[in-house]
Amino acid sequence: NAGVTQTPKFQVLKTGQSMTLQCAQDMNHEYMSWYRQDPGMGLRLIHYSVGAGITDQGEVPNGYNVSRSTTEDFPLRLLSAAPSQTSVYFCASSLQEGANYGYTFGSGTRLTVV
Amino acid sequence: KQEVTQIPAALSVPEGENLVLNCSFTDSAIYNLQWFRQDPGKGLTSLLLIQSSQREQTSGRLNASLDKSSGRSTLYIAASQPGDSATYLCAVKYNFNKFYFGSGTKLNVKP
Numbered sequence: 494n495a496g497v498t499q500t501p502k503f504q505v506l507k508t509g510q511s512m513t514l515q516c517a518q519d520m521n522h523e524y525m526s527w528y529r530q531d532p533g534m535g536l537r538l539i540h541y542s543v544g545a546g547i548t549d550q551g552e553v554p555n556g557y558n559v560s561r562s563t564t565e566d567f568p569l570r571l572l573s574a575a576p577s578q579t580s581v582y583f584c585a586s587s588l589q590e591g592a593n594y595g596y597t598f599g600s601g602t603r604l605t606v607v
Numbered sequence: 608k609q610e611v612t613q614i615p616a617a618l619s620v621p622e623g624e625n626l627v628l629n630c631s632f633t634d635s636a637i638y639n640l641q642w643f644r645q646d647p648g649k650g651l652t653s654l655l656l657i658q659s660s661q662r663e664q665t666s667g668r669l670n671a672s673l674d675k676s677s678g679r680s681t682l683y684i685a686a687s688q689p690g691d692s693a694t695y696l697c698a699v700k701y702n703f704n705k706f707y708f709g710s711g712t713k714l715n716v717k718p
Contacts, residue, residue, distance in 0.1 A: 533710070535708045535709065535711070536698075595653055596706070597653065598650045598653075600649060601649070601650045
């Protein structure tokens with residue numbers, strides 16, 4: 494049981510490039526989400542999914558796309574990278590929604606856009 | 608928008624001290640509250656989860672309390688150790704897409 498696995502751990506992109514951040518969980522969690530963590534801003538929700546085939550926007554979705562074709566995987570795509578997207582990205586999952594369930598986080602992807 | 612505030616932003620204590628970290632939230636209609644630990648350059652490790660119907664949760668030297676009516680939670684760390692040095696984050700869940708984090712308390716436990 495690996496929990497939530499994120500790849501890559503580090504990435505440097507040039508402005509305008511695209512890339513996909515990978516997130517996979519092996520706990521059969523229904524709910525998955527992406528956050529970005531910036532100094533002084535805390536963690537902010539980018540996109541989330543309540544199950545395979547269902548995604549929705551969070552607080553800061555612009556410039557990012559997601560899809561959820563399987564329960565296990567929830568990739569985050571940067572369409573055209575900008576320096577403002579330099580951040581640490583975390584993927585999180587939860588068994589289900591509701592008061593009984595907490596979140597499990599991956600170890601993060603540190604992205605620098607130059 | 609719901610807000611989550613953590614005070615103090617940073618705390619430095621000598622080893623062995625008992626300490627309290629504070630978390631306050633503006634909307635008391637929460638699902639649950641979760642305390643996390645984050646080491647530098649690492650991900651978030653869940654410490655304790657308190658459901659809205661609960662008053663406290665304990666794990667080892669950690670005890671978290673919840674007072675919904677006053678919009679407050681505290682994380683109590685007993686007999687602190689240098690290995691406890693990290694940033695502690697509280698997060699409040701209101702809905703499946705409403706999970707708000709505080710900005711964290713950076714704890715330094717001096718040997």
